[in-house]
Amino acid sequence: MEDYVIEMLHITKEFPGIIANDDITLQLKRGEIHALLGENGAGKSTLMSVLFGLYTPEKGVIKKDGKEVKINNPNDATDLGIGMVHQHFMLVDIFTVLDNIILGSEPSKFGFLTKTEARKKVMDLSNKYNLKVDPDALIEDITVGMQQRVEILKMLYRDNDILIFDEPTAVLTPQEIDELMKIMKELAAEGKSILFITHKLNEIMEVADRCSILRKGKYIGTVDVANTTKEELSSMMVGRDVKFAVDKVEAQPKEEVLKVENVCVKSKLHSNDSVHNVSFNVRAGEIVCIAGIDGNGQTEFIGALTGLDDISSGKITLCGEDITKKSIRYKNTHGMSHIPEDRHKHGLVLDYTLEENMILQRYFEPEFSKNGIIKKADMRKYSDRLTKAFDVRSGQGAKTIVRSMSGGNQQKAIVAREMDRQHELLIAVQPTRGLDVGAIEYIHKEIVKERDNGKAILLVSLELDEVMNLSDRILVMYEGEIVGEVDPKTTTLQELGLYMSGAKRDDRKEAK
Template sequence: MEYVVEMLNIRKQFGDFVANNNINLQVKPGEIHALLGENGAGKSTLMNVLFGLYELDGGEIKVKGKTERISSPNKANDLGIGMVHQHFMLIDKFTVAENIILGHEPSRLGLIKKKEAIAEIVALSDKYGLQIDPYKRIDQIGVGMQQRVEILKTLYRGADILIFDEPTAVLTPQEIIDLMAIMKRLVKEGKSIILITHKLKEIMTVCDRVTVIRKGEGIGTVNVSDTSPQNLANMMVGRTVLFSTAKKAANPQEVVLAINDLVVTEEKHKIEKVSHLSLEVKAGEVLGIAGIDGNGQTELIEAITGLRKVKKGSIQLSGEKIHNLKPRQITEKGLGHIPEDRHKHGLVLEMSLANNIALQTYYKTPLSKHGFLNQKEIDQFANRLIAEYDVRTSSEHVPAGKLSGGNQQKAIIAREITRSPKLLIAAQPTRGLDVGAIEFIHKRLIEQRDLGRAVMLMSYELEEILNVSDRIAVIYEGEIVAVLNANETNEQELGLYMAGHKKMSEVGMHD
């Protein structure tokens, strides 16, 4: 038998929209096979068909050589197919073990054999190097560990074909390295993996072959050893993609954001998350904030944007104090904010795309008059930005939650930039996005800089920080430990500062 999974001429449509059009995917035993495509290309749809969440409209699925009709996830499980979803399917108040066995509880005379289940979970965890604690509650463990629970859930159900849907979108760099090692261990033990991704670095590191789809069509399958990131990017987008952002030298002007001796604490335990931090961002520059996740960058941005109270110190926007004001008061003074968590702070997912695009300006004319919304004006306003920012949607009335991640992000960026903010804060603006969307967003950030606006970019991707920033401030344990010119540093030097091995005071500040 040559293939463990064959998806032949798969077609799936929703109304008039064809999400998958005659796509072929053939996975060999013991390989990591990437499914590569832009946001909204149809990758997740294809895998939801394989996992039984969607019923196919045409084509054939073979599992281990036999044609199968996969009508539900239970049927997929019976065939040895498991799926690790991008948005985890876990119950916060249950323990790790309870989540893993849920729906497959071993029992005798109506009683759950918990000890036996936990022993099996621990054995599986040890075998694949997952290192989980079965007694911990889900709300007590981090995102990386939650993902390991999802992997164990599929293994506990006997899966030998694992689908990973954008598994690294929410992980730190170290967690990504750990996950890659786990995936290699899984295939070494005889599993086969389908990896849905748009991250070329990961494909080149861990995959054997890659199938590329674009706008619902199959483009081709290539051996990773025979290709390059540039070639894969071009296949994925359908044109030559630029990996570095073309930009002229910055022309910094007056200080727009001035932070002085800022202290921000974590509410529950009153721990200092930002510690006596001072920083400036000037008009006409991109200031990058580099740091390992959890070093105070999220709390810093929440303090600037009014989402978190300031304990001590001051934040000024164009000379006006803005700390501890309400978020709307701050945005009215000239702040634009692309939030780190687009679902939590960027969009109302159940609300229409048009109304989301109007969220910052709906109370102003012409979008409303005498306290009443003018939906016609809101729709026209939204359609203008949808066209200008290439937000791919069938209608402005589609709920924002139905859009792909890249299109959700474009909608937020359109909404924030159209107000011409004096300061644009972009927190993790390309997280989970494909190379085409990343290129688009980087261009927009540079455009804002060139229009004389101040841009603060916070990202965990050092490549992004170095590519887009003019100056880079490194944050470590809530303090700025270095401010460097982007063209005078590199990943190695930044890494030393980020890990706390080096401080500017040791080498003299270069600004």
């Protein structure tokens, strides 16, 4: 008999209008890394939420070490040694890193909170796994990559031996992903069992022992990773062959659409500028990418460019008009579309319906309102058209509350909305974050189509494959400055990495 530490047998979980898990069986061996692969909305996160006690299945049995167990809530899961890093982090923004890690497992003596031993344990774990967290930093002040590390430490602090990683690399840089892969291998070597949800086939090939595939809520099969290929996995996942290369002809850049001159943005964390003296342009008919390791000023720069944050000095021109001090709505209605980095904070109103989110920046237009009243039939028609075109899947269609949708389908909804709006400049920040290979293939095609239709594209991505495949020009940002401009046709990943790490820079101060 196989030594299964966890068995999920014939699990069925339903939501209004959808069977998220339809008679799924999953078996996790002790000490293995088991990948769970599937399209956006295939039911992966739902299945893991059942194991963690966030959902109760309608049918099915869960066994731990061969014995049936009842997991009614996350406390039950924790008592069984099951921990989970969620796709959308479960952190309290105004608490410190340390407070978030010990939350729910606070050490106390005589009824008083004692943090000294907890701090030592956290720092020991941080050093052991090279996670490098500042225990006193506030969550709201650290990068999403650092928040990911806090979530991992929460699990390790509780001495969990069954670890669920739900899209753990979706928000990490390539360097951080490499570190995480090492950590996962170390944890498995120590005897911990890992369930690993990802869309990234390279990661599965690198670290997973076995991979189970779900499609539209159903179990497709389990394969030994050593005996399969990326192409076979992607075909099992989406039910067809997927092209990994981006088809595009040579760019034909025309007039200048965006001009950025000597832009500086003050840091919220320290006295130095987070963005310093950045200048470049983007022309119609080209894709310009800002590449860099997360936390080097990209987020602050895009915030200043779109109006989400203040610019301290410099000038931004869009289609010949100075928009430096213009409002967000003005920019939205005068040629700028923006796929934001953080879909929950800046992309969606989670408790609105899908159709309401589709018209967030356009509800006041005559197409969607009359005398201040939303024209619901027109809103529904518009939403249905976009969701069909971009294959946005949801349980109840246009009236689905967005919070209940999978992260990938939330992302597709934002991409659909922003690409469909009238614009001359599309700012796409991590546009394929959390998307499966089929959806990535489609989004990449749409971005190239935008370029070929004469739109200017400013791409910000941490995915080096995406940077190299999509870009016509690459600008590298390091410590808030543009340190180099390279041609993706002639540069190498190694050269790009040198620029990104600050080991190499152009002689000129900024890329023109």
